[in-house]
Amino acid sequence: MSRDVTLEHVTIRFGSHTAVDDAHLTIRSGEFFSFLGPSGCGKTTLLRCVSGFLEPTEGRVLIGGEDMRGVGPNRRPTALIFQNLALFPLMSVAENIAFALEVRGVGRQARRKRAVELLELIALPHVGDKKVYELSGGQRQRVAIARALAAEPQILLLDEPLSALDLKLRQHMRSELRAIQRRVGLTFIYITHDQGEALTMSDRVAVMSEGRIEQVDEPLAVYDHPKTSFVASFVGETNVLPATVTGRDGTDVTLQTDGGLIVQGFAVGRRQYRAGERCQVFVRPEQIKVAPPEPGPNRLAARVLAEEFEGNLRHVSLAVGGSVGGSGGAPAVGALAVGGQPLRMSVVNDGSLPPLQPDAALTVTFDPSVASVLPEGPLARA
Numbered sequence: 001m002s003r004d005v006t007l008e009h010v011t012i013r014f015g016s017h018t019a020v021d022d023a024h025l026t027i028r029s030g031e032f033f034s035f036l037g038p039s040g041c042g043k044t045t046l047l048r049c050v051s052g053f054l055e056p057t058e059g060r061v062l063i064g065g066e067d068m069r070g071v072g073p074n075r076r077p078t079a080l081i082f083q084n085l086a087l088f089p090l091m092s093v094a095e096n097i098a099f100a101l102e103v104r105g106v107g108r109q110a111r112r113k114r115a116v117e118l119l120e121l122i123a124l125p126h127v128g129d130k131k132v133y134e135l136s137g138g139q140r141q142r143v144a145i146a147r148a149l150a151a152e153p154q155i156l157l158l159d160e161p162l163s164a165l166d167l168k169l170r171q172h173m174r175s176e177l178r179a180i181q182r183r184v185g186l187t188f189i190y191i192t193h194d195q196g197e198a199l200t201m202s203d204r205v206a207v208m209s210e211g212r213i214e215q216v217d218e219p220l221a222v223y224d225h226p227k228t229s230f231v232a233s234f235v236g237e238t239n240v241l242p243a244t245v246t247g248r249d250g251t252d253v254t255l256q257t258d259g260g261l262i263v264q265g266f267a268v269g270r271r272q273y274r275a276g277e278r279c280q281v282f283v284r285p286e287q288i289k290v291a292p293p294e295p296g297p298n299r300l301a302a303r304v305l306a307e308e309f310e311g312n313l314r315h316v317s318l319a320v321g322g323s324v325g326g327s328g329g330a331p332a333v334g335a336l337a338v339g340g341q342p343l344r345m346s347v348v349n350d351g352s353l354p355p356l357q358p359d360a361a362l363t364v365t366f367d368p369s370v371a372s373v374l375p376e377g378p379l380a381r382a
């Protein structure tokens, strides 16, 4: 039976405040789907609406095609996992896992058998008789998932379940969670403000801002082809160049940045720009390269401001003075030309680029096909 979750024009208001604004999408059965957005964008509100703790002000939630209006949380095929796990400290791990079955009146032997199966599933086969306090944070998180699965939900709703764990454990738990989801084949709906979590685990991601869903796509598409200025600036590092359109040829757009650079990019969504229109150009730091000697588009005269070393990567801040072959040469020491911000370039630390000294002059470039041109819009706050 299909367990698609459909949000049909769901709007949720608290008084005059719109927490979720016209969410309209379908989460497919068996999908690992994440809602990603900054604090306060409406993620938890939306999840509470799917779980039945909250009714939409407008629109409908359908699960498996069935309208969930008036269907309470305990009658929906969902289970919710929070950041604060609330495992029972005095019970053993196995008793914790089997708790939902005990409530339903399942006998001791059947409960024990199911707990053993679920402990296998979460790759902790030998901890059934331990107390919760004897487990690490990551182990407890997995036990919480096993406990939720014992109730045999079709859809697991996860509300920032990893945010209380330290960084290393969080990263480890990403692959654990993904592996568990693949093993059980259930729909996972995951909410997070952590883009790394959303991008690594999900089949698809919905990026939210101020109650609105800005983009729903596979992780790579969200990163490589952001559809709005908010998504481009929220997901991953990027350079933002405020600019004015000077010309267009199909999806190729020529622009003058506010710092006076002439650059070329591509029109996201094949938008037809007019000359004089205000827009923003987004280029990832890893797409900025030291230019080869051959002529080409987007050759910018730059001067090194600083270099930061981060193990596998080097992050270089650049002042950019002018387009090589166009106006200006290397910028004056200390100059800035990209929307008042240095241009950021990230290079892999593989020895191919010698260390860069502050004030060194160089020419950098980026391919027009990786420079996303979007209409001027609100950016994510840094």
Ligand SMILES: Nc1ncnc2c1ncn2[C@@H]1O[C@H](COP(=O)(O)OP(=O)(O)OP(=O)(O)O)[C@@H](O)[C@H]1O
Pocket (backbone or CB within 6 Å): 014, 017, 018, 019, 037, 038, 039, 040, 041, 042, 043, 044, 045, 046, 193
């Ligand atoms: N019961 C409520 N009454 C009034 N306002 C609420 C209520 N619940 C949430 N809000 C408001 O709705 C907005 C969205 O809140 P929500 O908790 O869904 O955000 P979130 O994206 O999950 O944030 P966080 O990541 O911080 O949990 C916020 O402005 C919040 O203050």
